[in-house]
Amino acid sequence: MAQTDTRESELASAPIGRLLFKMALPCITAQIINALYNIVDRMYIGRMEGVGKTALAGVGIAFPLIMVISAFAYLIGQGGAPLASIKLGEQRKDYAERILSQCFITMLGVSALLMVVIYLVKTPLLVAFGASDATLPFAEDYLSIYLLGTFFVQISLGMNFFVTAQGFASVSMRTTLIGAVVNIVLDPLFIFVFGLGVKGAAIATVIAQAASAVWVLTFLFGRKTTLRIRKEYIRPQWQILKPVIALGLSPFIMNVTESAIQIVFTSGMQKYALTV
Numbered sequence: 001m002a003q004t005d006t007r008e009s010e011l012a013s014a015p016i017g018r019l020l021f022k023m024a025l026p027c028i029t030a031q032i033i034n035a036l037y038n039i040v041d042r043m044y045i046g047r048m049e050g051v052g053k054t055a056l057a058g059v060g061i062a063f064p065l066i067m068v069i070s071a072f073a074y075l076i077g078q079g080g081a082p083l084a085s086i087k088l089g090e091q092r093k094d095y096a097e098r099i100l101s102q103c104f105i106t107m108l109g110v111s112a113l114l115m116v117v118i119y120l121v122k123t124p125l126l127v128a129f130g131a132s133d134a135t136l137p138f139a140e141d142y143l144s145i146y147l148l149g150t151f152f153v154q155i156s157l158g159m160n161f162f163v164t165a166q167g168f169a170s171v172s173m174r175t176t177l178i179g180a181v182v183n184i185v186l187d188p189l190f191i192f193v194f195g196l197g198v199k200g201a202a203i204a205t206v207i208a209q210a211a212s213a214v215w216v217l218t219f220l221f222g223r224k225t226t227l228r229i230r231k232e233y234i235r236p237q238w239q240i241l242k243p244v245i246a247l248g249l250s251p252f253i254m255n256v257t258e259s260a261i262q263i264v265f266t267s268g269m270q271k272y273a274l275t276v
Contacts, residue, residue: 027172041201044201062139062142064129067262082165097227097233101234115150156213180208
């Protein structure tokens with residue numbers, strides 16, 4: 001409790017420049033780590049003997065759908081976390097915990113809906129995105145397994161914003177670090193040692209996301225956090241979720257738009273390949 005009070009006092013009274021540097025540095029580091037392990041992930045897939053290039057192309061075709069899943073985490077997480085932080089600053093901790101708890105249960109519902117809907121329509125979507133007879137099996141293998149970890153994506157990404165919003169930027173950075181390390185270690189094991197190929201890469205990714213999700217939830221249910229997920233607040237209320245969605249709509253649209261651009265590029269290249 002004393003540590004929490006000290007942190008709240010620091011956020012309220014410390015110089016803005018110092019706070020900005022202290023909060024921004026771990027966030028920037030986390031983004032670099034995230035980019036690094038995505039690069040390493042593709043390097044492993046690209047080195048699969050005989051089918052590396054085709055497998056890498058298949059995973060690339062599935063990536064826009066993966067970005068759409070992440071976009072919903074941004075919608076709820078980046079929409080709710082700033083509002084919870086504002087209410088915390090207004091000394092309305094009870095209301096901030098309502099926002100946190102309702103965003104949590106909303107992410108669970110969104111995860112289930114996304115997993116089912118995308119799984120049912122994944123094949124026609126991947127074909128529409130530019131998958132060929134050669135790349136479609138790899139895209140389907142990767143996406144089918146990745147969808148099983150939709151819950152972990154929503155929690156590790158979306159709920160992590162609530163960790164940062166409380167001033168625990170270094171804890172938030174560790175969420176990304178844990179996932180990166182687990183993924184980098186498990187990728188070669190599942191891809192090459194167990195001979196699972198693209199399926200192995202997807203399994204490693206899901207396990208890495210699960211590790212990050214466990215870390216986030218352990219913190220948000222633990223003693224160090226200022227805001228906790230409370231079961232008495234998890235029943236969704238539109239008057240709370242409406243401003244969350246309104247605030248999170250901008251990052252959601254940005255991510256969906258980026259996904260749409262990749263779809264246009266991929267399908268365009270597929271049509272070009274068929275004409276040459």
